[in-house]
Amino acid sequence: xxxxxxxxxxxxVTVKADKEGVSVVRSAGGLATGLRGPHERSGGxxxxxxxxxxxxxxxxxxxxxxxxxxxxxxPIHLSASEVARYYEGYSNRVxxxxxxxxxxxxxxxxRDWEMYRKVNERFADLVASHYQPGDTIWVHDxxxxxxPAFLRARLPQARIGFFxxxxxxxxxxxxxxxxxxxxxRGLLGADxxxxxxxxxxxxxxxALMRLLGLETVVDSVAYAGREVRLGxxxxxxxxxxFESLAMDAAVLEDVRVHRERSxxxxxxxxxxxxxxxxxxxxxxxxxxxxxxxxxxxRGRLRFVQVAVPSRTAxxxxxxxxxxxxxxxxxxxxxxxxxxxVPVHYLYRSFNEKQLAALxxxxxxxxxxxxxxxxxxxxxxxxxxxxxEDGVLVLSEFAGAADxxxxxxxxxxxxxxGMADALEVALEMPEGERRTRxxxxxxxxxxxxxxxxxxxxxxxxxxxxxxxxHVEPAGSEAAIARMREAxxxxxxxxxxxxxxxxxARPELATPDAxxxxxxxxxxxxxxxxxxxxxxxxxxxxxxxxxxxxxxxHAEHGLYSRPAPGEPWTSLEGVPTDWKNLVRPVLEAxxxxxxxxxxxxxxxxxxxxxxxxxxxxxxxxxxxxxxxxGEVFAHGPLEVLPGDKVVEVRARGVNKxxxxxxxxxxxxxxTRVVAIGDDRTDEDLFAALPEGSLDIHAGGRNSRARYRxxxxxxxxxxxxALLVG
Numbered sequence: 001x002x003x004x005x006x007x008x009x010x011x012x013v014t015v016k017a018d019k020e021g022v023s024v025v026r027s028a029g030g031l032a033t034g035l036r037g038p039h040e041r042s043g044g045x046x047x048x049x050x051x052x053x054x055x056x057x058x059x060x061x062x063x064x065x066x067x068x069x070x071x072x073x074x075p076i077h078l079s080a081s082e083v084a085r086y087y088e089g090y091s092n093r094v095x096x097x098x099x100x101x102x103x104x105x106x107x108x109x110x111r112d113w114e115m116y117r118k119v120n121e122r123f124a125d126l127v128a129s130h131y132q133p134g135d136t137i138w139v140h141d142x143x144x145x146x147x148p149a150f151l152r153a154r155l156p157q158a159r160i161g162f163f164x165x166x167x168x169x170x171x172x173x174x175x176x177x178x179x180x181x182x183x184x185r186g187l188l189g190a191d192x193x194x195x196x197x198x199x200x201x202x203x204x205x206x207a208l209m210r211l212l213g214l215e216t217v218v219d220s221v222a223y224a225g226r227e228v229r230l231g232x233x234x235x236x237x238x239x240x241x242f243e244s245l246a247m248d249a250a251v252l253e254d255v256r257v258h259r260e261r262s263x264x265x266x267x268x269x270x271x272x273x274x275x276x277x278x279x280x281x282x283x284x285x286x287x288x289x290x291x292x293x294x295x296x297x298r299g300r301l302r303f304v305q306v307a308v309p310s311r312t313a314x315x316x317x318x319x320x321x322x323x324x325x326x327x328x329x330x331x332x333x334x335x336x337x338x339x340x341v342p343v344h345y346l347y348r349s350f351n352e353k354q355l356a357a358l359x360x361x362x363x364x365x366x367x368x369x370x371x372x373x374x375x376x377x378x379x380x381x382x383x384x385x386x387x388e389d390g391v392l393v394l395s396e397f398a399g400a401a402d403x404x405x406x407x408x409x410x411x412x413x414x415x416x417g418m419a420d421a422l423e424v425a426l427e428m429p430e431g432e433r434r435t436r437x438x439x440x441x442x443x444x445x446x447x448x449x450x451x452x453x454x455x456x457x458x459x460x461x462x463x464x465x466x467x468x469h470v471e472p473a474g475s476e477a478a479i480a481r482m483r484e485a486x487x488x489x490x491x492x493x494x495x496x497x498x499x500x501x502x503a504r505p506e507l508a509t510p511d512a513x514x515x516x517x518x519x520x521x522x523x524x525x526x527x528x529x530x531x532x533x534x535x536x537x538x539x540x541x542x543x544x545x546x547x548x549x550x551x552h553a554e555h556g557l558y559s560r561p562a563p564g565e566p567w568t569s570l571e572g573v574p575t576d577w578k579n580l581v582r583p584v585l586e587a588x589x590x591x592x593x594x595x596x597x598x599x600x601x602x603x604x605x606x607x608x609x610x611x612x613x614x615x616x617x618x619x620x621x622x623x624x625x626x627x628g629e630v631f632a633h634g635p636l637e638v639l640p641g642d643k644v645v646e647v648r649a650r651g652v653n654k655x656x657x658x659x660x661x662x663x664x665x666x667x668x669t670r671v672v673a674i675g676d677d678r679t680d681e682d683l684f685a686a687l688p689e690g691s692l693d694i695h696a697g698g699r700n701s702r703a704r705y706r707x708x709x710x711x712x713x714x715x716x717x718x719a720l721l722v723g
Contacts, residue, residue, distance in 0.1 A: 006035055031140070047073075167203075243383050265300050274320065363425075364425045392404065496676035497680075504609075530561075534553075557603075584623075592615070696710065
């Protein structure tokens, strides 16, 4: 197992100071529990914030550092300003409500972005300083969404994983954020991006398409020359530990006490951090509604709501607490008596034994977040029921709902519906309760936190080893290799390489600057220039025919090696298939506004650059699948391009050009090919040994050098004319 570098906002420890000194105690949370084994076995380190230690003496801080080192934890110390703006500010006032669909809670002015970016960069610097070749890096959660990209820039060959523990919202919600593109680019620095559910994966893929024009194919997306994998890895809990707790003698005694005090009543339980995403007011309203419409439950229903204090310094949370307090008081005032109240509200933290006792004693577990990445409380309840009794009522907007189908699923925005579900749960026959709970427990026990860690790390470590890093073309090294050649043969694509893509193909005419650049390159001593394009020979002749360059049209079907020479074509290329394919492309164009069909001598192209990104990508995928099924065994190839699906005769490709233009070339000639899409990979593959292949753009490519796009290509070529 490779060494594991774990990166999270908080270290899995608590620093405690008292009269006897200062101590560092391991946390008991699910993430800390699941990762402790791999962390220790791999000999890796865990990097994060240890909490505020600014009030400790110098000697106490030294003691903390020493104890952290023994636990192989590396602290990053944050100033009060960094905590206020990076953590409480951007992370929890912007990203947290955004990802939970509560955009009305986001501040109108984005003042803390720059601090968020700087702290993420500090994390990346610290990780990079501890990195050793072969390490696996696993970054966690929304506070560190920029870290993967910062790490990729510092450690190009590192294996990097990222897991988001909260929901990734729908594209429409996420795109309301001013810095949305920077955040998704930050995540794309990872090799594997994990989410709790497939829904979140789809949302992220949609955001990539909308924001960056990147299409996700099955579970991967090509970005900056790499394949980034996306996956759903539903997090579990330490189920065995909770089950053992639930059978502990002291816990069972607490269970007896809880039930004794609820004699003649049904015990309903809610356990949450006091957070506005947890749906506590809606839950209380459902309890009130049941008591209001069904008087028979008054005095027979005991609802215990545990609310763990959270982010008490944030004003929104203080307001939320006031709202919950008011609701509890109103319900108890309406339906309580001198000796009994329906709602028992406990605003404090509980340890795991206390929680296990409550879980084991409850008749119904009421879990109703308005949005939740997973919700581990629901799973803890199931694990703590070795008696196979109890009913789970669960919000359909919790990630856990995708797994726990035997719970009673509810819409937390439907108070009447929740009251209905609560009544069903309270009246459910014992046989049905046990059947449902057995199924729930089997799922929770099999897919526990240890399974979650293994599945993510196995997926990350199974990815191909990142290729050796090379300096991108445009660097001094690449220019030097081109300049040192006695003779130079340039094979250059046109669209997306020399000129940017346009809404319609006919608009991508060469500008004066490009014509001048190509003229000077073609007249550079010992330099030959060939344009290898998917364009028709008529278009290339009209746009570039006056230049002293070779022209190759329709991916090499037609060639004209030099001005004045006749165009020649490959022999034996069939075209009778076009009558079968054309109606299919035209039918797709008719149903997709903005799409159109372009016909060439030996190919047909379905363009969708003017179509909505997401809709166009879906239709293009459907078209490719349809063509693949219908013409799977025919003499055709279906090529995905940049906002185009092209169908051409098999065997016609740009690689065929290489053999023709390199015949009889002068000794010492260096061949350089530059292109941007799938059709240019054929060109790169056919190059003779010692050639340079340069990819223009961010797609995955076999090319060893790359530049950003047409602007950088022109700069690279212009550099050949200097000195």
